[in-house]
Amino acid sequence: MRNLKILVVDDEEAFTNLMSDVLKKMLYDVRTANSGSEALAAEYESPADILITDIDMPDMSGLDLTEQVLQIHPDTIIIAMTGHGRIADAVDFMKRGGFDYLQKPVSMVAVRLAIESAVNRWRLKDELRQAEQRYYNLFENAPVGIYQSSAEGKFICVNPAMARIFGYVSAEELISGVTDIGSQLYLDPDDRKVFLGKLLNHKGWLSAEKQFFCKNRSIITVIIKTRMVRDDEDIPLYIEGFIEDITEKKKQEESFRLEMARAKEIYERLLQPSLPAMRGVGIYVKCLPAKAIGGDVAEILKLDEETLLIFLADVTGHGIPAAMTANTLKMLFREIAENSSDPAEICSHLSKTMYKTILPDDIIAAFCARIDLKSLMLTYCLCGVPSPVIIRKHERLSLEPTGFPIGVFGDAAYRNNILRLLKEDILVAFTDGITEALSETGEIFGSQGVKLGIGEGEESKYGAVDSIFEEVIRFQGTDEDFKDDIIILAVTLFEEDDSCSVKAWNRFCEPDRCFLKIKSRYVDVDGVSNFFIKQAAEKLKIPSDCLEKLKVAFFELLTNAMEHGNLEMTALKKSPEIYDSKDYLKIYLQRQKTEPYSERLIQIESLYRAGYLEISIEDEGRGFDLDCISDPTDTNNISRLTGRGIYIAKMSADQMAYNTKGNKVILSKRITKQ
Numbered sequence: 001m002r003n004l005k006i007l008v009v010d011d012e013e014a015f016t017n018l019m020s021d022v023l024k025k026m027l028y029d030v031r032t033a034n035s036g037s038e039a040l041a042a043e044y045e046s047p048a049d050i051l052i053t054d055i056d057m058p059d060m061s062g063l064d065l066t067e068q069v070l071q072i073h074p075d076t077i078i079i080a081m082t083g084h085g086r087i088a089d090a091v092d093f094m095k096r097g098g099f100d101y102l103q104k105p106v107s108m109v110a111v112r113l114a115i116e117s118a119v120n121r122w123r124l125k126d127e128l129r130q131a132e133q134r135y136y137n138l139f140e141n142a143p144v145g146i147y148q149s150s151a152e153g154k155f156i157c158v159n160p161a162m163a164r165i166f167g168y169v170s171a172e173e174l175i176s177g178v179t180d181i182g183s184q185l186y187l188d189p190d191d192r193k194v195f196l197g198k199l200l201n202h203k204g205w206l207s208a209e210k211q212f213f214c215k216n217r218s219i220i221t222v223i224i225k226t227r228m229v230r231d232d233e234d235i236p237l238y239i240e241g242f243i244e245d246i247t248e249k250k251k252q253e254e255s256f257r258l259e260m261a262r263a264k265e266i267y268e269r270l271l272q273p274s275l276p277a278m279r280g281v282g283i284y285v286k287c288l289p290a291k292a293i294g295g296d297v298a299e300i301l302k303l304d305e306e307t308l309l310i311f312l313a314d315v316t317g318h319g320i321p322a323a324m325t326a327n328t329l330k331m332l333f334r335e336i337a338e339n340s341s342d343p344a345e346i347c348s349h350l351s352k353t354m355y356k357t358i359l360p361d362d363i364i365a366a367f368c369a370r371i372d373l374k375s376l377m378l379t380y381c382l383c384g385v386p387s388p389v390i391i392r393k394h395e396r397l398s399l400e401p402t403g404f405p406i407g408v409f410g411d412a413a414y415r416n417n418i419l420r421l422l423k424e425d426i427l428v429a430f431t432d433g434i435t436e437a438l439s440e441t442g443e444i445f446g447s448q449g450v451k452l453g454i455g456e457g458e459e460s461k462y463g464a465v466d467s468i469f470e471e472v473i474r475f476q477g478t479d480e481d482f483k484d485d486i487i488i489l490a491v492t493l494f495e496e497d498d499s500c501s502v503k504a505w506n507r508f509c510e511p512d513r514c515f516l517k518i519k520s521r522y523v524d525v526d527g528v529s530n531f532f533i534k535q536a537a538e539k540l541k542i543p544s545d546c547l548e549k550l551k552v553a554f555f556e557l558l559t560n561a562m563e564h565g566n567l568e569m570t571a572l573k574k575s576p577e578i579y580d581s582k583d584y585l586k587i588y589l590q591r592q593k594t595e596p597y598s599e600r601l602i603q604i605e606s607l608y609r610a611g612y613l614e615i616s617i618e619d620e621g622r623g624f625d626l627d628c629i630s631d632p633t634d635t636n637n638i639s640r641l642t643g644r645g646i647y648i649a650k651m652s653a654d655q656m657a658y659n660t661k662g663n664k665v666i667l668s669k670r671i672t673k674q
Helices: 015-027 036-045 061-074 087-095 109-142 159-165 171-178 189-200 248-271 318-335 345-357 446-454 461-476 525-541 544-566 584-591 645-653
Strands: 004-007 027-033 049-052 075-082 101-104 145-149 155-158 206-213 219-232 237-246 281-288 296-304 307-315 364-372 377-383 390-391 395-400 417-418 428-431 486-493 504-508 513-519 601-609 612-618 655-658 663-670
Touching: 004 015, 004 036, 015 109, 027 036, 027 544, 036 049, 036 061, 049 061, 061 075, 061 087, 075 087, 075 109, 075 390, 087 101, 087 395, 101 109, 145 159, 155 171, 159 171, 159 237, 189 219, 189 237, 189 248, 219 248, 248 318, 281 377, 281 461, 296 318, 296 486, 307 318, 307 486, 318 345, 318 364, 318 395, 345 377, 364 428, 390 446, 395 446, 428 461, 446 461, 461 486, 486 645, 513 525, 525 544, 525 601, 525 612, 544 601, 544 612, 544 645, 645 655
Parallel strands: 004 027, 004 049, 049 075, 075 101, 281 504
Antiparallel strands: 145 155, 145 237, 206 219, 219 237, 281 486, 296 307, 307 364, 364 377, 377 417, 390 395, 390 428, 428 486, 504 513, 513 601, 601 612, 612 663, 655 663
């Protein structure tokens, strides 16, 4: 501040010299002039920061000098000196923009105080000037749009970034080109009215995601943060805010979302194991994938009519890397299983291969087992997953670990354990998503929770899989936000006789899908229908009676798949003499237990969506041509016994379609909660 330029103007040279000496001692840069015209010329040459002038001078008064200097340099701070009795001049001086005035004779103390006051004023003006410059630079160079607008929908001011966002060359073009923000920029003009209403009733800033039209009518997505500026009496004045263009970011997010959805779809297909249909074996796999893509995998292979190979694995971590590892693991397992059925050998081969491909901190916990259905021998290699359990009538056996997790060591040794099974044993294996589930208080579900879910009695064992699921969901408090995938795999052994209480249905169930593969010999149309409708009601969170019409359609189509497809009863059904007699049911039951009819498969899949259900039923029959089915409502066809089931199903579902061969039907129905 000591380097400020001061110009002292007075027609008395002795006075200006005196002032100059005093101010120079105060280390200011001081010049003098002895007339108004001389001072004006000095101002043109090098403007002063502070001008001290006498008002009464012969050629140009201090008032005129003040007026002209401020026209040239408005920021100049001017102090006037006036004699006694010239108060009117002092008032006129202040009106013309003067800062302060001193009465003559002037004391040096008064001059010093006036100078200090002027310096403070100059400093404040300089700080304000710098702040304005910083704000201007920020406003002009900000990467986001900054604007002020009226409540009526006209821009007051905008920065260059705002103009660029909307495709205008300059801020001026945007202001002049957009006279109604609501109708010209908003994708939905009514949206601005709603948003304006929120602003009027809100104090502070509001944020929202909006879609706008650009100048070329392309659509952009922005984040807008804005507020209503009000006066001291809370009267709305204008709107100001910021706009950030997130169009590209949204595209990237959508692209990433689609990629992740695709990856999740591929992973969920990977989750579904083969469900080989073999005599004396029932397979049930149930999974609850975590929200993030995980790395759990299960597979069950039929090596021959007497041998079953089971594989269950859990890759550490989540996301696409874990899913890729799981996919590689499953493919490699299938490849190795073509040449070896020894679980320890399979695990050893997998470990050596995966050790070279997975990241150093990745681990693959696995369980591989072979079941010889003739000798009932279980040969297994358990490497890191929680101990599987064998459920017997009044006994629960936990399998013992036999080796390190896969991929930890390249030369790890693996061994088998061998255990003799009994008919009606159930082998239950699961990933650690079950045992590591946490309660709201941070407790861990653990093996104790699994035991509790399985139960102890004979009656509970066939519902063990669902019981474990129900118990872990009850323990956690919700069926959402599991930190890890959950897979439970159960293999049930049973005697094939009329007293068998096991439902020999091979099932794979997950939150939005259920798949069932069942041989004709085990099909109970009522039981299967009740199972799928009950499952659908639970998944869609609606009462079962809301699906009564769909149950009718499902029943009719499943009956058709059995009678006309797998059991080939069509010709018999066309004969009223046989169809109306006990012989029809006798032949039906006989074929259901006689090859090749009994070994044919029925495959059923249901997909659950919000407010939507789709079910497909496929048999292994020869199929039929839907166009050749007679219309049962035609009076000429009243005596015919074919086509009624399909007609009833069509009436009960929203849509129904067959494949080209005619052995697979897909029916769908929109679900309205009641």
